[in-house]
Amino acid sequence: MGKTKIGSMLAILLVPFMMLFAGMGTTASADDNSLQKIKDAGVLKVATSPDYPPFEFRATINGKSEDVGMDIEVAKQIAKDLGVKLKIMNMDFGSTLVAVQTGKVDMAITGVNPTEERRQSVDFSDIYYNGGQSFLIQKKDAKKYKSAKALHGAKIGTQTGSLQQTLSKKYFSDSTLSSMEKTPNLVFALKSGKLDAVGVETPVAATYVENNKDLAMVNAGYTLDKNETGAAVAFAKGSDSLAAAVNKSIAKIQKHHLTDDYLKTAAKYMKDNTKDTSMMHYWKYFYNGFLNTTLIAVVAVIFGILLGILLVLMKLSAWKVLSWPATAYIEIVRGTPMMVQVLLVYFGLGAIINLPALLAGIIAVALNSAAYVAEIIRGGINSLDKGQKEAAQSIGLNKVDTMRFVILPQAFKNIWPSLGNEFISVVKESSIVSIIGVSDLIYQLNVVRADTYRAVAPIVVVMVIYFLMTFTLTRLLNHFERKMNHD
Amino acid sequence: MTKAAIELKDITKEFNGNQVLKGINGEIDEGQVLAIIGPSGSGKSTLLRAVNQLAAPSSGSVVFEGQDLTKAGKQSLNHLGEKIGMVFQSFNLFPNHTVLDNVTLGPRRVKKLSDEQANQEAMHYLKQVGMEEKANAYPDSLSGGQKQRVAIARALAMQPKVLFFDEPTSALDPENVGEVLKVIQQLASEKMTMVIVTHEMHFAKQVADKIWFMADGQIVEENDAESLFSHPKKEKTKHFIKQVLMD
Ligand SMILES: Nc1ncnc2c1ncn2[C@@H]1O[C@H](COP(=O)(O)OP(=O)(O)OP(=O)(O)O)[C@@H](O)[C@H]1O
Ligand SMILES: [Mg+2]
Numbered sequence: 001m002g003k004t005k006i007g008s009m010l011a012i013l014l015v016p017f018m019m020l021f022a023g024m025g026t027t028a029s030a031d032d033n034s035l036q037k038i039k040d041a042g043v044l045k046v047a048t049s050p051d052y053p054p055f056e057f058r059a060t061i062n063g064k065s066e067d068v069g070m071d072i073e074v075a076k077q078i079a080k081d082l083g084v085k086l087k088i089m090n091m092d093f094g095s096t097l098v099a100v101q102t103g104k105v106d107m108a109i110t111g112v113n114p115t116e117e118r119r120q121s122v123d124f125s126d127i128y129y130n131g132g133q134s135f136l137i138q139k140k141d142a143k144k145y146k147s148a149k150a151l152h153g154a155k156i157g158t159q160t161g162s163l164q165q166t167l168s169k170k171y172f173s174d175s176t177l178s179s180m181e182k183t184p185n186l187v188f189a190l191k192s193g194k195l196d197a198v199g200v201e202t203p204v205a206a207t208y209v210e211n212n213k214d215l216a217m218v219n220a221g222y223t224l225d226k227n228e229t230g231a232a233v234a235f236a237k238g239s240d241s242l243a244a245a246v247n248k249s250i251a252k253i254q255k256h257h258l259t260d261d262y263l264k265t266a267a268k269y270m271k272d273n274t275k276d277t278s279m280m281h282y283w284k285y286f287y288n289g290f291l292n293t294t295l296i297a298v299v300a301v302i303f304g305i306l307l308g309i310l311l312v313l314m315k316l317s318a319w320k321v322l323s324w325p326a327t328a329y330i331e332i333v334r335g336t337p338m339m340v341q342v343l344l345v346y347f348g349l350g351a352i353i354n355l356p357a358l359l360a361g362i363i364a365v366a367l368n369s370a371a372y373v374a375e376i377i378r379g380g381i382n383s384l385d386k387g388q389k390e391a392a393q394s395i396g397l398n399k400v401d402t403m404r405f406v407i408l409p410q411a412f413k414n415i416w417p418s419l420g421n422e423f424i425s426v427v428k429e430s431s432i433v434s435i436i437g438v439s440d441l442i443y444q445l446n447v448v449r450a451d452t453y454r455a456v457a458p459i460v461v462v463m464v465i466y467f468l469m470t471f472t473l474t475r476l477l478n479h480f481e482r483k484m485n486h487d
Numbered sequence: 488m489t490k491a492a493i494e495l496k497d498i499t500k501e502f503n504g505n506q507v508l509k510g511i512n513g514e515i516d517e518g519q520v521l522a523i524i525g526p527s528g529s530g531k532s533t534l535l536r537a538v539n540q541l542a543a544p545s546s547g548s549v550v551f552e553g554q555d556l557t558k559a560g561k562q563s564l565n566h567l568g569e570k571i572g573m574v575f576q577s578f579n580l581f582p583n584h585t586v587l588d589n590v591t592l593g594p595r596r597v598k599k600l601s602d603e604q605a606n607q608e609a610m611h612y613l614k615q616v617g618m619e620e621k622a623n624a625y626p627d628s629l630s631g632g633q634k635q636r637v638a639i640a641r642a643l644a645m646q647p648k649v650l651f652f653d654e655p656t657s658a659l660d661p662e663n664v665g666e667v668l669k670v671i672q673q674l675a676s677e678k679m680t681m682v683i684v685t686h687e688m689h690f691a692k693q694v695a696d697k698i699w700f701m702a703d704g705q706i707v708e709e710n711d712a713e714s715l716f717s718h719p720k721k722e723k724t725k726h727f728i729k730q731v732l733m734d
Contacts, residue, residue, distance in 0.1 A: 385577075385579070387575055387577055390541050390573075391573075391575065391579035391580070391581070391638075394571075394642070395569065395572075395592065395597065395641065395644075396593055397596055397597060398597075405581075405584075406581050406583075409583045413583065
């Protein structure tokens with residue numbers, strides 16, 4: 001299956017560190033209690049990345065947005081067979097295997113191919129579905145590209161880091177190859193004539209064709225090892241008892257050809273989704289995204305400022321025990337991508353205490369923002385006349401009072417515009433939390449794009465929402481700035 | 488007959504190997520005005536700051552109320568520090584507070600006075616410097632002379648034993664100098680112990696009981712105002728006085 005994104009490579013790199021962090025090992029345990037643990041808990045926690053119809057995607061059922069698709073049906077079957085409740089946890093595809101390894105979830109069912117490389121870090125069940133590979137083409141080209149052979153020399157697009165990309169490199173080296181992060185973008189390029197064909201899995205191609213009257217599909221005609229193309233359930237290493245139980249469910253699914261039913265159900269939801277693809281119809285997705293993005297930004301900014309003040313006081317302290325950790329913290333946070341920090345908080349910290357994705361996202365963004373706020377405040381303090389501190393000292397104010405009544409109020413006034421910029425960038429950059437499945441605006445954007453097969457309209461909607469948010473914020477900040485300049 | 492409020496013993500101050508104060512000995516007498524004059528860069532400001540511990544001396548001792556400030560712990564320093572007031576050349580009022588709050592901040596936070604009492608006392612000092620009408624103004628709206636008078640009220644509100652002035656009129660427009668000098672003169676007549684670094688020779692002569700002429704990190708000559716200006720003993724002093732009185 002096609003889902004091997006760059007993010008997963010990063011996540012895999014992160015895992016050893018997170019293991020360390022969590023003090024957990026992956027050694028196959030002699031006393032494997034993976035199955036018993038789930039039964040004791042009464043809940044099966046499954047990670048999935050619902051932007052990949054028909055495997056997993058979101059649909060509105062009775063007014064509520066829910067996870068649906070073939071993989072979700074597989075998960076339901078497994079939970080039913082185990083006699084436990086099912087809990088689906090959404091996250092970016094790249095994060096799902098990390099979640100498995102760090103014990104954040106019991107398994108990942110998200111169209112994962114059990115490749116040799118992945119077997120190094122996780123265990124897999126038997127393959128429950130093998131759909132094969134196809135190319136999406138424009139219907140008007142159907143005569144031209146009767147079979148995949150005709151695509152030699154054509155412009156072929158695939159998802160970045162996917163199996164399809166590897167395959168196209170191998171079999172179509174004489175074609176013009178390009179790749180993008182998200183399938184809807186590729187399809188859009190195809191429809192606008194920038195690409196002649198898009199390599200995807202057969203069921204994915206089929207759903208696109210079903211929902212797009214301009215599209216058609218041809219079989220890729222590769223001869224492939226099942227392990228490279230089939231979908232399997234991923235577990236933490238050494239979960240033998242769990243694997244055995246899941247394989248029983250899969251055998252049942254295979255025997256009764258249940259995946260055909262699952263795909264049919266999925267197609268029905270797809271139809272519902274595409275019945276009305278107007279953006280108004282999806283307002284609730286955007287609205288929820290807006291609420292979450294606002295929540296993350298507001299809480300992160302408040303705690304970012306409080307923590308930022310603490311950090312800057314530590315950094316300016318004469319005691320090395322205080323200043324050194326603060327300096328190190330600020331340098332590390334500013335010197336690493338926020339994405340890595342988000343992953344580290346969710347999986348690293350999350351392995352010690354149980355952190356919901358939203359909370360982990362807020363914590364990560366606040367921790368990140370604090371470092372920048374600290375530097376901004378420090379700049380504001382340094383820009384103050386030294387005489388202010390001396391005057392405070394000369395009337396006997398202690399350090400805390402000097403900061404509180406003299407230095408910080410003036411520093412804040414001076415840095416207000418820079419702080420404002422930081423707030424605005426928190427609003428925008430908090431979008432990275434979508435990788436751990438926090439349903440912020442960007443996350444909802446991907447969901448809506450996957451559901452509606454519309455490439456551009458959801459982007460425009462989200463862009464307008466972001467702009468309105470930052471514009472309002474700018475206005476608000478200007479208002480307060482004027483208020484502060486009363487005298 | 489005069490008692491020392493502060494005794495300076497062998498005070499030195501170095502900045503990165505550059506010795507700015509080269510052994511200062513002397514007494515600041517209670518109830519008297521000491522003026523410090525001398526060429527730019529001679530270490531006058533550095534000396535004031537070394538004595539009131541804004542920038543502690545490299546060696547030597549500062550004895551105040553029987554205690555060596557250079558050896559005092561943080562706690563007692565805060566308490567001693569508040570007994571030595573400081574008025575700066577550039578006023579250093581807190582622009583984020585009103586005139587009244589500038590004056591009450593110390594009494595409220597350090598002396599733990601109630602707001603009511605702090606306000607009451609502050610108004611008294613503001614009246615003393617003729618600034619009571621501007622109590623609710625912000626410093627930015629004041630002239631230099633007004634700012635400096637508020638700064639003096641702020642220092643007075645801590646009821647210091649000694650008051651230091653570092654060139655209190657140098658940053659002022661000429662027409663504002665008089666109002667500040669008048670306030671200082673008034674304090675002198677009330678027997679406030681003061682140390683004034685100044686370039687206003689006439690004022691120094693008029694108000695000071697004692698004058699130190701500093702050059703190159705040392706006290707070159709010490710005498711009462713009349714003698715020092717009329718009969719300077721040292722060449723350096725003569726030269727300096729001649730020069731400043733010329734322009
Ligand atoms: N923080 C410092 N770091 C390094 N050198 C300093 C510092 N403060 C003062 N100096 C140096 O010490 C010397 C004396 O400076 P100081 O300010 O005490 O002179 P001053 O007599 O007050 O002069 P002025 O009349 O110009 O105010 C100068 O050469 C100055 O450059
Ligand atoms: Mg000076």
